Amino acid sequence: RNGWAVFSLNCCYFIFFFSPFSVDPAEQSLLNKLIRHNLVKNRNQVEVLQRDPNSPLFSVKTFEELRLKPQLLQGVYTMGFNRPSRIQENALPMMLAEPPQNLIAQSQSGTGKTAAFSLAMLSHVNPANKWTQCLCIAPTYELAVQIGHVIEQMGKFYPEVKLAYAVRGNRLLRGTTIQEHIVIGTPGTVLDWGLKLKFFDPKKIRVFVLDEADVMIATQGHQDQSIRIQRLLPKDCQMLLLSATFEDSVWSFAERIIPDPNIIKLKREEETLDTIKQFYVVCKEKEDKFSALCNIYGSLTIAQAMIFCQTRRMASWLSGQLSSEGHQVALLSGEMMVEQRAAVIERFREGKEKVLVTTNVCSRGIDVEQVSIVVNFDLPVGRDGNSDNETYLHRIGRTGRFGKKGFAFNMVDSQETMDLIHQIELHFDRKIVKLDTDDLDELE
Numbered sequence: 294r295n296g297w298a299v300f301s302l303n304c305c306y307f308i309f310f311f312s313p314f315s316v317d318p319a320e321q322s323l324l325n326k327l328i329r330h331n332l333v334k335n336r337n338q339v340e341v342l343q344r345d346p347n348s349p350l351f352s353v354k355t356f357e358e359l360r361l362k363p364q365l366l367q368g369v370y371t372m373g374f375n376r377p378s379r380i381q382e383n384a385l386p387m388m389l390a391e392p393p394q395n396l397i398a399q400s401q402s403g404t405g406k407t408a409a410f411s412l413a414m415l416s417h418v419n420p421a422n423k424w425t426q427c428l429c430i431a432p433t434y435e436l437a438v439q440i441g442h443v444i445e446q447m448g449k450f451y452p453e454v455k456l457a458y459a460v461r462g463n464r465l466l467r468g469t470t471i472q473e474h475i476v477i478g479t480p481g482t483v484l485d486w487g488l489k490l491k492f493f494d495p496k497k498i499r500v501f502v503l504d505e506a507d508v509m510i511a512t513q514g515h516q517d518q519s520i521r522i523q524r525l526l527p528k529d530c531q532m533l534l535l536s537a538t539f540e541d542s543v544w545s546f547a548e549r550i551i552p553d554p555n556i557i558k559l560k561r562e563e564e565t566l567d568t569i570k571q572f573y574v575v576c577k578e579k580e581d582k583f584s585a586l587c588n589i590y591g592s593l594t595i596a597q598a599m600i601f602c603q604t605r606r607m608a609s610w611l612s613g614q615l616s617s618e619g620h621q622v623a624l625l626s627g628e629m630m631v632e633q634r635a636a637v638i639e640r641f642r643e644g645k646e647k648v649l650v651t652t653n654v655c656s657r658g659i660d661v662e663q664v665s666i667v668v669n670f671d672l673p674v675g676r677d678g679n680s681d682n683e684t685y686l687h688r689i690g691r692t693g694r695f696g697k698k699g700f701a702f703n704m705v706d707s708q709e710t711m712d713l714i715h716q717i718e719l720h721f722d723r724k725i726v727k728l729d730t731d732d733l734d735e736l737e
């Protein structure tokens with residue numbers, strides 16, 4: 294009963310989940326950028342591996358300590374940054390060091406990597422030299438543009454520094470030599486600009502940044518192009534590589550690209566089910582799932598909710614049904630453009646919609662800390678027909694130290710789904726309790 298009281302108070306958000314389609318990592322990353330306005334909370338210790346273990350390890354607690362140009366310090370503060378993020382505390386002194394140091398940095402999306410290397414590039418430019426001095430490559434056009442926006446914002450009070458986008462569609466006259474100090478683009482176009490068209494001279498690059506290495510290597514051809522670009526650069530050019538994850542494939546790529554690196558790693562906070570009350574709701578058949586859902590929905594006077602389904606078709610059917618019942622529902626689905634998805638999530642966050650029905654597009658990477666209730670209208674199933682425990686955890690799990698209490702409801706409409714419930718219980722060693730929707734009125 295106590296649990297339910299908390300539930301009623303907390304039930305501001307509901308999560309609904311869909312879709313067996315694999316998510317494009319570049320799109321996922323863009324979506325993260327579009328919807329993120331703050332740092333991700335992470336209390337884990339930063340691991341630092343210095344190339345020269347005998348050199349002192351610098352870390353900073355304030356931006357002042359970095360002795361930035363006043364125009365850049367002003368830019369940083371105008372962006373609302375009060376102090377360096379956890380990863381920036383260690384990464385910024387290395388990125389700004391003289392002589393330059395190479396760095397491989399890994400931390401989840403939203404921990405301040407882009408802000409850090411943008412500041413580093415801006416700091417290293419000498420605006421009096423009218424040629425390209427910093428080069429940054431990103432996996433897609435959209436991601437390159439996002440990084441460009443950060444540099445523009447941060448360099449707002451330093452207008453002498455100019456930026457050019459080496460992305461598809463940005464055509465310059467043959468024979469042009471660009472004067473922009475920073476070039477940001479995708480590997481193919483950057484290679485064309487530097488090698489074939491000679492719009493800039495790679496030998497004059499002082500800082501090279503490869504962002505989103507994990508997304509980069511997931512794209513056909515990008516790995517080779519990145520290596521070809523790197524080979525054009527002078528030996529003493531500073532090289533920085535950033536990645537949100539660090540599988541072996543990313544690691545071996547990073548080692549090929551970055552000579553003699555320092556390494557900084559920040560582990561993501563583990564997700565846990567400890568603060569989640571998990572239930573299953575037995576429905577006689579498929580059609581019964583909707584009425585069971587309506588039972589929960591009505592009884593709990595939910596302010597906002599998020600619901601997960603397995604297919605896009607199911608998601609749009611469900612959102613249609615809920616709307617016709619008079620509920621304010623938003624639909625987030627894989628066929629939408631990333632910008633549309635970002636707008637839907639934004640509206641949901643602002644509380645303009647009561648319920649968000651979604652496919653797998655938003656299961657990963659999206660911060661749902663604010664969501665108190667998750668409904669698995671369809672349970673996550675792997676290709677082998679067994680429960681997809683990892684996805685289950687991503688849908689409903691919280692990062693331990695910050696996690697608020699939450700509730701998860703799993704709709705069970707067959708023996709197979711019941712088996713999935715048992716598998717999940719076994720895997721996480723946590724009980725999933727049967728909920729009788731007919732009793733819900735009493736629970737309010």
Ligand code: ADP
Pocket residue numbers: 329330331332333372373374375376377378381400401402403404405406407408409
């Ligand atoms: P990443 O590149 O690791 O995904 P970003 O650099 O994009 O992370 O930062 C994530 C969010 O946090 C952005 O909205 C950014 O403006 C903000 N941010 C970055 N650094 C700081 C800081 N030191 N203080 C406050 N906010 C920050």
